[in-house]
Amino acid sequence: MARPLAFGRAENEALRQEMERDERVFVMGEDVAGGAGRAAQGIIDAWGDPTGATKGLIVQFGEKRVIDTPICEMSFIGAAVGAAIAGQRPVATLIVANFMSVALDSLMNQAGYLRYMLGGQVSIPLVVRMSIGATAMAPANGGGSAAQHSGSMYSMLAHVPGLKCVVPSDAYTAKGLIIAAIRDDDPVMYFSHRRLLGASCDVPEEPYVIPIGQARTLRAGKDVTLVGIGRMTGICLEAADALAREGCEAEVIDLLSVAPWDQERVLDSVRRTKHLVIVDEDTPRCSVASDIAAVVAEQAIDYLDGPVKAVTGPHAPVPYSGPLEAAFVPTPERVVAAVRAARDGAA
Amino acid sequence: MATAPTDLPTSAEVPRDAAVLARLYRTMQLIRQFEERVRELRQSGALQGSIHLYVGEEAVATGVCARLNPDDWVASTHRGHGHCIAKGVDVARMMAELYGRVTGTNKGKGGSMHIADTSVGMLGASGVVGSGGPLALGAALAAKQRGTKQVAVNFFGDGAMGQGVVYECLNMAAIWKLPQIFVCENNRYAESTPVEYSISSPELTDRVKGFGVPTLSVDGQDVFAVYAAAGEAVERARRGEGPTFLECKTYRYYGHFFGDDPLRYRTADEEAYYRGRDCIMRFEQAVADVGVLQAGDLERIAGEVGDQIEAAVRFAESSPLPDLRELETDVYTPARQGV
Numbered sequence: 280m281a282r283p284l285a286f287g288r289a290e291n292e293a294l295r296q297e298m299e300r301d302e303r304v305f306v307m308g309e310d311v312a313g314g315a316g317r318a319a320q321g322i323i324d325a326w327g328d329p330t331g332a333t334k335g336l337i338v339q340f341g342e343k344r345v346i347d348t349p350i351c352e353m354s355f356i357g358a359a360v361g362a363a364i365a366g367q368r369p370v371a372t373l374i375v376a377n378f379m380s381v382a383l384d385s386l387m388n389q390a391g392y393l394r395y396m397l398g399g400q401v402s403i404p405l406v407v408r409m410s411i412g413a414t415a416m417a418p419a420n421g422g423g424s425a426a427q428h429s430g431s432m433y434s435m436l437a438h439v440p441g442l443k444c445v446v447p448s449d450a451y452t453a454k455g456l457i458i459a460a461i462r463d464d465d466p467v468m469y470f471s472h473r474r475l476l477g478a479s480c481d482v483p484e485e486p487y488v489i490p491i492g493q494a495r496t497l498r499a500g501k502d503v504t505l506v507g508i509g510r511m512t513g514i515c516l517e518a519a520d521a522l523a524r525e526g527c528e529a530e531v532i533d534l535l536s537v538a539p540w541d542q543e544r545v546l547d548s549v550r551r552t553k554h555l556v557i558v559d560e561d562t563p564r565c566s567v568a569s570d571i572a573a574v575v576a577e578q579a580i581d582y583l584d585g586p587v588k589a590v591t592g593p594h595a596p597v598p599y600s601g602p603l604e605a606a607f608v609p610t611p612e613r614v615v616a617a618v619r620a621a622r623d624g625a626a
Numbered sequence: 627m628a629t630a631p632t633d634l635p636t637s638a639e640v641p642r643d644a645a646v647l648a649r650l651y652r653t654m655q656l657i658r659q660f661e662e663r664v665r666e667l668r669q670s671g672a673l674q675g676s677i678h679l680y681v682g683e684e685a686v687a688t689g690v691c692a693r694l695n696p697d698d699w700v701a702s703t704h705r706g707h708g709h710c711i712a713k714g715v716d717v718a719r720m721m722a723e724l725y726g727r728v729t730g731t732n733k734g735k736g737g738s739m740h741i742a743d744t745s746v747g748m749l750g751a752s753g754v755v756g757s758g759g760p761l762a763l764g765a766a767l768a769a770k771q772r773g774t775k776q777v778a779v780n781f782f783g784d785g786a787m788g789q790g791v792v793y794e795c796l797n798m799a800a801i802w803k804l805p806q807i808f809v810c811e812n813n814r815y816a817e818s819t820p821v822e823y824s825i826s827s828p829e830l831t832d833r834v835k836g837f838g839v840p841t842l843s844v845d846g847q848d849v850f851a852v853y854a855a856a857g858e859a860v861e862r863a864r865r866g867e868g869p870t871f872l873e874c875k876t877y878r879y880y881g882h883f884f885g886d887d888p889l890r891y892r893t894a895d896e897e898a899y900y901r902g903r904d905c906i907m908r909f910e911q912a913v914a915d916v917g918v919l920q921a922g923d924l925e926r927i928a929g930e931v932g933d934q935i936e937a938a939v940r941f942a943e944s945s946p947l948p949d950l951r952e953l954e955t956d957v958y959t960p961a962r963q964g965v
Contacts, residue, residue, distance in 0.1 A: 305771065343770075343771050344771070346767075346802075348798065349794070349797055349798060349801070351790075351791075351794035351797070351798070353760070353790075353791050353794065354759065354760045354763065354791050354794035354795050354798060355760070355794075355798070356760070357757065357759070357760020357761060357763070357764065357791070358760045358761075358763040358764035358767055358795075358798065359764055360760065360761060360764060361699075361701070361749070361760060361761035361762060361763060361764020361765045361766075361767070361768070361778075362764035362765065362767050362768040362771075363764070364744065364749060364761070364764070364765065365699065365764065365765040365768035365769070366768060366772070367767075367768045367771060367772075369764075384754055384757055384791075385757075385760060388752075388753075388754050388757065389757060389760070389761065393750070394956055394957070394958070394959065395735055395956045395957050396732060396735060396736045396740040396742075396750070397732050397735075397736060397740065397742045397744070397750060397956075398730070398731070398732035398733030398734070398735045398736060398956060399733065399955065399956035400732070400742060400743070400744050400745075401742075401744055402959040440957050441957055441958065443958075464959035464962065465958050465959050
């Protein structure tokens with residue numbers, strides 16, 4: 280039965296249901312319980328992750344399966360890889376995706392490459408959860424979380440053979456993708472946008488899987504294809520509403536998986552609409568957005584009636600100050616302008 | 627130059643068990659002859675590829691792994707052939723891996739720096755210094771979660787003592803009392819850089835004591851000393867009392883990698899000193915002293931190992947190369963039904 284549930288609660292529910300289903304599943308990371316080692320003082324679940332995603336899990340599953348780590352991303356992610364090879368199914372947390380810089384050896388050389396290097400001897404059923412995104416609330420005074428806590432980052436790991444990367448766009452896809460990630464036999468990087476955490480939508484109570492590698496079409500249209508990633512899918516839907524008022528029917532694809540991404544669905548849509556605008560909060564160079572543009576150019580250029588457009592962050596770190604940060608993040612207005620440029624064939 | 631711990635064949639008690647002695651000797655011989663044969667093949671040009679030889683350090687892998695069960699885990703280093711052999715990986719499949727053949731342990735996709743066989747608990751060699759620590763930590767964590775008696779060993783060199791990840795792992799293994807054994811093979815050189823230059827504390831174990839992890843430091847060219855210390859560490863781990871740091875002071879006879887001339891950064895006198903403390907030679911002396919195995923037994927073992935190595939080379943040379951379709955397999959696990 281579906282009922283409205285916030286994104287962060289949907290993540291929590293997914294983790295709890297999978298831990299109930301499979302005793303090999305455990306969570307580890309900084310503050311996944313919070314206040315570890317203070318049970319004698321009555322403290323056993325202080326944080327449950329900075330986002331609350333793991334709140335209550337230590338109460339239900341105990342400290343063997345909900346493990347607060349010291350601050351040492353490279354080592355505890357590497358340990359999660361070792362535990363996965365040894366038969367467990369760890370869900371590790373990088374509090375924000377930028378911290379992947381500290382853990383990159385474990386993520387790339389170990390999690391990503393080990394199966395291949397070992398000639399297929401091992402599978403690494405590992406999930407790494409991480410938060411992404413600019414807050415972009417544009418306060419008049421102050422700002423957001425700045426460059427080292429606001430990156431989208433998934434393009435970095437989408438580049439690594441052996442890793443899968445998923446980016447949910449709402450509470451429903453968050454739950455289905457976490458469950459799919461946990462049940463997958465390969466390492467799956469799960470990126471949740473911090474501005475979506477409080478957003479609710481209908482979420483089935485029972486566990487379900489959204490297949491990794493499959494996008495979904497949220498709105499059918501014949502005039503232009505909008506591909507959204509994560510929170511940008513909502514921006515695409517807003518832009519589609521505005522475009523509809525101008526008589527332009529946009530098809531909106533919610534990409535959900537960025538590695539692998541659903542080439543078939545995107546190509547099929549572009550061949551019908553003849554126009555493509557990709558909307559991605561990540562920075563633009565060597566990115567998922569540029570990869571989509573490249574694949575469409577290789578496989579469907581004869582169908583295109585205008586240039587492929589990408590609406591992305593600039594090639595800059597995420598700034599702090601409110602107006603600057605807001606200017607970093609794609610908006611419906613920028614998407615509408617890009618659609619007009621694509622359809623006019625203008626630069 | 628560091629002073630040698632002892633000039634005796636061994637500072638430890640020699641086991642009076644013929645089977646244990648034969649196993650230790652066979653393993654050291656297997657490593658030594660494998661590595662010397664690989665070196666010959668590499669020198670003659672019959673074999674190409676990155677190789678880091680373990681010659682001189684055989685007592686470390688041998689003494690430690692002799693205390694392990696097949697289901698215990700080992701994470702290795704770029705200089706991993708000895709660990710693989712001591713943990714029971716088949717030398718024919720290892721040789722085939724070096725030859726890049728599909729019959730290799732890793733189907734020819736890993737080579738010398740990634741030889742692995744998880745069926746005997748060998749998690750793999752690794753090309754990133756220090757990176758075996760987290761893998762072994764995770765394997766030890768899994769053992770504790772599942773309530774098995776398995777232990778996990780990570781071998782690493784003095785060079786890895788410059789990597790923060792080693793200390794992160796020492797800390798986590800200590801706070802969680804994990805069944806992990808940190809075996810530091812101090813061969814005095816991180817690539818070309820000497821340990822007295824690169825490490826601030828006079829003794830490696832000094833900096834480990836701050837983690838509350840028990841430390842042992844032994845002559846790593848003395849297989850009985852390594853065997854005794856490893857036994858203590860493994861028992862502590864199996865009793866649930868947590869990790870041990872075991873420093874084995876050893877020496878690599880050849881360069882950092884095949885093709886490196888170590889006399890560019892160390893002296894011939896120093897090399898002669900350590901070769902004079904050779905682990906196989908000292909084993910033979912010590913065993914002659916106690917008389918459980920006879921010289922003839924040792925000769926027979928060495929001869930059998932020689933035959934085994936030649937058979938491994940023949941197996942490798944006669945094995946097929948990988949089909950080019952293998953280029954893109956094993957990146958991901960084939961999908962299961964019903965998830």
